Amino acid sequence: MDDKIETSAEAAEAHAMPRFHEVHSDPDQPCMKAAAKALGDKPGGDKSAAQWAYERMILYIQNFEKTLDEEHEVAMGFVGGDAGVLRIEGMGYFDPDIVTFYGEDASGARTQLVQHVGQLSVMLRALPKPAKVAAPNRIGFRLAEDLAKA
Template sequence: MTEIRTTAEAHEEAALPNAKVVHTSENAPKTAEVKPLPPELARARPEDKSPAQWAYERVLLYIQNFEEQLQEDEEVVLGLTGGEAGVLQIEGIGFFDPDILTFYGTDEYGARTQLIQHVNQLNVMLIAQPKPAEDEAPRRIGFRLARALEEEIAPETKNPQDET
């Protein structure tokens, strides 16, 4: 039997990303692939976003989901892949259309660090690491990024050359 759908339902389904995950444990926590997209990310269809924006938004979802599972005394760090680059304490994430993501933060030695990554080479490893003792509360970058997206009325892009 063929299922009948309205035009609106067909458009809505076409805008949803295709994602799937399989875990070895039936009790595994929910992951970003199975959670619904937040409304601020679902405003535009994936095919209407640049590769950089779409990668940025999905990385944000993964970080936020990872942070939801951290203990109070842990923070997320980004494990840099390729070589012996170490880790980056995430303090900011950005994208530059059409194809660049940037991660801002500090490395394990406290040095200011910036990773500029092409979306075709995107490899991100999230690591739970004990938070520094001097910090009162863990910093949750994923939730700050989500809040920033919620505050946007519409996706706007700035041209960096306009600020000179």
């Protein structure tokens, strides 16, 4: 028997994970179902809420990048604010409940978003890659590669 006390929200989230369902109007649209299986274990184990959010964001970023052509890169819009858009160059987490995104804004200024997992609400966007760069930056691949090493 587990002696851990959970809030009703934690119990509901643990019960809901790792279920996944997604439908698209375009049947060729990349689906998260296969990617979600990559997480493997169930929530509530040794992973914090921050680590779970980090790992799921990696999957969403990778899946989004599959829809991009060679002229675009993934960026994120800040939902509910006027802070603009961040071209994602890095991502991390700080246990137990913080996720952070690193990059630059549309003007090229260095930008970092520090977000509590309870407030995590981002919009992935396609931005044209910088003209000075030959190939688009695919951060999702590097994030997943790093996760596999851990």
